[in-house]
Amino acid sequence: MSAIQPSVAQDRSKQASAPVGGSAPNAVGSVGAPIEYILHLADNAVVLGQRNAEWCGHGPILEEDIAMGNVSLDYIGQARLLYQLAATRMGGDATEDKLAYFRDETQFRNYTLLELPHNGPLVGYAVSDRDYATTVVRNFLYGALMVLVWDALEKSPDADLAAIAAKSLKEARYHLHHAADWLVRFGDGTDESHQRAQAAVDHLFPYTEEFWTPSVAEDAAVAAGAGVDVCSLRAAWDAIVNETLSEATLVRPQVRGYVPEGKHGRHSEHLGYLLGEMQGLARAHPGATW
Amino acid sequence: MSTVVEQVWASLAHLTDPEIPVVTLRELGILRDVTETPDGVEVVITPTYTGCPAMGQIEDDVRGALDEAGIAARVITRLAPAWTTDWISDEAKEKLRVYGIAPPHTTRPDVSVVKFMRHRPAPDAVACPRCGSIHTVVSSQFGSTACKALYKCLDCQEPFDYFKPY
Numbered sequence A: 001m002s003a004i005q006p007s008v009a010q011d012r013s014k015q016a017s018a019p020v021g022g023s024a025p026n027a028v029g030s031v032g033a034p035i036e037y038i039l040h041l042a043d044n045a046v047v048l049g050q051r052n053a054e055w056c057g058h059g060p061i062l063e064e065d066i067a068m069g070n071v072s073l074d075y076i077g078q079a080r081l082l083y084q085l086a087a088t089r090m091g092g093d094a095t096e097d098k099l100a101y102f103r104d105e106t107q108f109r110n111y112t113l114l115e116l117p118h119n120g121p122l123v124g125y126a127v128s129d130r131d132y133a134t135t136v137v138r139n140f141l142y143g144a145l146m147v148l149v150w151d152a153l154e155k156s157p158d159a160d161l162a163a164i165a166a167k168s169l170k171e172a173r174y175h176l177h178h179a180a181d182w183l184v185r186f187g188d189g190t191d192e193s194h195q196r197a198q199a200a201v202d203h204l205f206p207y208t209e210e211f212w213t214p215s216v217a218e219d220a221a222v223a224a225g226a227g228v229d230v231c232s233l234r235a236a237w238d239a240i241v242n243e244t245l246s247e248a249t250l251v252r253p254q255v256r257g258y259v260p261e262g263k264h265g266r267h268s269e270h271l272g273y274l275l276g277e278m279q280g281l282a283r284a285h286p287g288a289t290w
Numbered sequence B: 001m002s003t004v005v006e007q008v009w010a011s012l013a014h015l016t017d018p019e020i021p022v023v024t025l026r027e028l029g030i031l032r033d034v035t036e037t038p039d040g041v042e043v044v045i046t047p048t049y050t051g052c053p054a055m056g057q058i059e060d061d062v063r064g065a066l067d068e069a070g071i072a073a074r075v076i077t078r079l080a081p082a083w084t085t086d087w088i089s090d091e092a093k094e095k096l097r098v099y100g101i102a103p104p105h106t107t108r109p110d111v112s113v114v115k116f117m118r119h120r121p122a123p124d125a126v127a128c129p130r131c132g133s134i135h136t137v138v139s140s141q142f143g144s145t146a147c148k149a150l151y152k153c154l155d156c157q158e159p160f161d162y163f164k165p166y
Helices: A036-052 A062-090 A098-101 A134-152 A159-187 A191-212 A216-223 A229-249 A271-282 B004-012 B054-068 B091-101 B113-118
Strands: B031-037 B041-044 B071-079 B136-140 B148-153 B159-163
Touching: A036 A062, A036 A098, A036 A134, A036 A216, A036 B041, A062 A098, A062 A134, A062 A159, A062 B136, A134 A159, A134 A191, A134 A229, A159 A191, A159 A216, A159 A229, A191 A229, B004 B031, B004 B041, B004 B054, B041 B054, B054 B071
Parallel strands: B041 B071
Antiparallel strands: B031 B041, B136 B148, B148 B159
16 A cells, blocks of 8 residues: 555545655655554553543643643644554555554553553552652653654654654653653652652552563564664663652662563553543444544 | 746635634744645645644645635645744744744754753743743743743743743
8 A cells, every 4th residue: 555645635534634754655665664563652652642631630730730631632643643654554444543443452552551540559540549640750751761762763764654753752852851850849859749759660660671572563673674672772761760760869669570561462451441431432433523 | 827836825825823823834834835746736734743733723724725716736744854843934933922922942953862861951041922031930841732831921920831942
């Protein structure tokens, strides 16, 4: 399929026009990232975007309520571009909406870290139990990875993926900056905020082990010359994380060898509920528009 | 007798950003190019932030204006080169300021991501669009839209939006 260029006067309510990447109209056939790899990047973005959007109307302060809404918009925007690219390359009747709304839990390739609720361990899952330190720590740990991933993918010979990476990098820098600022504020703040930030770090840090064990899709993307070897980013990620934690007077916990497998499709119990909420309307009313 | 490309530019000249109605799509750098190809005329637009909800409206506005002018042209969304606030013209920046939005500083693309965190750049000295004072502080890095941060002027005490460098 080479139908990346959108059709004339396309009805936007059916499907948004697929974006055109760099100078090469279609990278498939030259250097193209595997579809599974693009879906991994897209699923990460949509799941965290959906998760963070839960703060909409429930933020701890108005400014942060708005900030999380905007960060979510960025993530969902990135996810859309990636799903559109995947759908174009899959051809047939694939669309961004089908990829986001009509795949089941085990087909999602996101990191487990991103699907966890905003609640720390040993508390309930009620809205009132949400913990903003958990939100900030997750956004920080993932944000530190994504500035590096997008920075590398911006140079990918897969022109379509590189174009998405160039835009996403600009947004990821703001996300990381925002999360790092709050992490320092919490960690180096009051006794209560320090304690909760440290608890969130201790809870979430083990999930980052998943970043450093490449999946088949990631290996295939590297082999194709279009992806990034995540392990090559680890030293830079460590530098960002260690320096920020130190500034925040927080301690990096020892990791004990547990490696989550979300990107292989083996998820925690939390993803199903998240997808239930995200996909419910599209599945109850297929083709619904507004 | 103007060329069809000139006619397209003319028919789109009045279109403004739905959220910032004082600047045109061309001034913002969203309307990138109009070219004549063997398959007809192509209008190229580029998205700002990936999730900007105004993009759908902008695309519709472009199609609507073309229809109204009776011009058959294809509207193409192109991601690369990535949109940057550096493309916003000086005239448009002044219009933003008069409208109450502090215009964006030039981007700093040369900073590596690790260095970016290690020596986090001091926030830009943003001048208050009302009184011109640079005695201002960030209230929030995200404002009423993804592209803006919320600032406060410590002299005239007014809150204002800052269009972030992108």
